[in-house]
Amino acid sequence: MMMQTEELQQEIITPPFNIKEFCLDYHDSFATIDQVDPKLLAKFSQVKRFQERWEADGKFREQVVQDPYSAFFRYGLKLNPEDVRLKWDTSCKDILQFPLLKLSQGFFDRLDKVTDIDSEVSDSHIRAWRERQIARTSSQFNLAFHKVIQHIPVSFELSKGCSVGCRFCAVSALKFSDIFLYTPENAKLWRGVLEVMTGFLGTAAGNGFCYWATDPLDNPDYDKFCLDFYAITGSLPQMTTAQPLKNIEQTRAILKLSREKNAICNRFSILSLKMLEKVHQEFSDEELLNVQMNFLNDEAENSVKAHAGRQREANLKKGQGDEESHRQGTIACVSGFLFNMVERSVKLISPCNADERWPLGYMVYDQGTFVDPDDLKILIERMIQDHMPRMLRPSDLICFRRDLNYQTLVDGFQLSTRIKTFKFHHDSLWKELGALIHQGQYTTAEITQLLALKGVTSANISFYLNVLFERGVLDFEPQPQEG
The missing domain is CATH 3.20.20 (TIM Barrel)
Known part of the structure; x- marks a missing residue:
């Protein structure tokens, strides 16, 4: 016979543990596991197992919504469902009311943060x-x-x-x-x-x-x-x-x-x-x-x-x-x-x-x-x-990426995908430069020569072209190779 809710509560809830006291001593991020009290780690591990089962298993999610204590007992989770009720109860809005969930989230967020590239490539x-x-x-x-x-x-x-x-x-x-x-x-x-x-x-x-x-x-x-x-x-x-x-x-x-x-x-x-x-x-x-x-x-x-x-x-x-x-x-x-x-x-x-x-x-x-x-x-x-040139080379063919939509503006041009729009304007040179690049038939040297005939200095042209180069909007996509 299924245990009554009161019995399940006693079975699931571990010995008294004041999570709020620990919240005063820990920040929302942790560098290593060694920094965390073992009692708190034990709690974190149970939150982690609950979240993993929740994400992986649709039937578990249904059971939790219907009767969280029975579901937690059935799956061997040594965790008070009230500590994580925010996950399934839409009436719960504020994570600050769930200190264990908030603190564990900060702990596990570090797993993403430590994979960030924090070392600069030397070359x-x-x-x-x-x-x-x-x-x-x-x-x-x-x-x-x-x-x-x-x-x-x-x-x-x-x-x-x-x-x-x-x-x-x-x-x-x-x-x-x-x-x-x-x-x-x-x-x-x-x-x-x-x-x-x-x-x-x-x-x-x-x-x-x-x-x-x-x-x-x-x-x-x-x-x-x-x-x-x-x-x-x-x-x-x-x-x-x-x-x-x-x-x-x-x-x-x-x-x-x-x-x-x-x-x-x-x-x-x-x-x-x-x-x-x-x-x-x-x-x-x-x-x-x-x-x-x-x-x-x-x-x-x-x-x-x-x-x-x-x-x-x-x-x-x-x-x-x-x-x-x-x-x-x-x-x-x-x-x-x-x-x-x-x-x-x-x-x-x-x-x-x-x-x-x-x-x-x-x-x-x-x-x-x-x-x-x-x-x-x-x-x-x-x-x-x-x-990997640091700047555009004279022989580089200059054109926009094939996935970018080019549009002229009154004082320049814009390039867009469904994700993002780049605007290059507030200078007549942008409009002339955009029109030349959009044709997709001129090299760096040829564009420099054409604009120089209009009195634009090579230094200015180089600066504008290399702004586009650094923004990643110019087409340097390779052709597929065999093998």
Whole structure:
């Protein structure tokens, strides 16, 4: 027989604990778990499990609304439902009336904040190129998505293909076929590659991670590569995996290593409710405190399948075209260098909304292979030379991006997407410059020459052109390459 509400309350509510007293001692953000009282961490862990089940499971949400105490008891949540009633009770408006929920929100917000890129790329050409990519995407991605996209400077695939095979994979990962094992030869190459990239990127290299169209836990030596990464860059790479249960002891060891090295959070991609239940069974509250759950199961409340790769192909078959306003058109989060260590290859990439030209949701500006670290250094230097000028070059063909709508203004022009509008006006030079660029047939030198005939100084022309260059509105989109 179902327990009565009063009994459930006694069963669920843990020993007396005055959360308001703790609110006086803690701020809304925390640098590390070590800063937080263990009693408060225990509360946070239960709030986290509740929120994960709430987001993942529609039936749980229905049960909570009907009878929260019974639902919490049924799912083993050691939490007073009244502490989180704001999540389902529309009559509750003010989060300040729910101090545990507010404080835990501040604690878990830090998992997003610590992934922010706070290290500046040391090479000025790479840094300026990345800033232009970020400026470009600000008018291509919706605001909410643009705020969270990382633009990481480097990532490394430690295998070829992926064993998971998600039907919605936004990067259309190949079938798993090979592994970059931690042999003496491979370890030497790996450390050499990390040293080369740290030379170009500086401490920002530590923001990199070791997966892409791969799952990191397909590589049995993943933790060994991470330790080298830490030794050379000073940071432990963030891990996102769709198979935390493949080798539970390996996953547990990686999570322990992350805590010991004060690393940023890791992420588990949850593909089914059964998988979530197993994760909650196999890993302790403490182990999961620094783990974000990315819910991709069909029942999830806010599951978003990006319109890219295999999901894009499925959407197109349903008549959902690229021109529609998709919530997310890519999962790509690198503006920089993508390595595959099996192939000894590297690509220069940056995110974009997936379309016919870039179906995987990222542009490939260049690519090549290398034999050893010295060869890699030459390859990276060539990519910088070819694609990362600090200013426009005389021979550059100047035209606007293909996704921008050009319109003349009385004293200038404007460029717009459905996301953002740029206005360049209050000066007659803008109007003349916009008209020339819109024709899409003149180089920097030719535009300078045409405007010089009208008495405009080359310095002034250069300044205006480079304002457009830095704003990311000029077309430097590469042509797709084979392979």
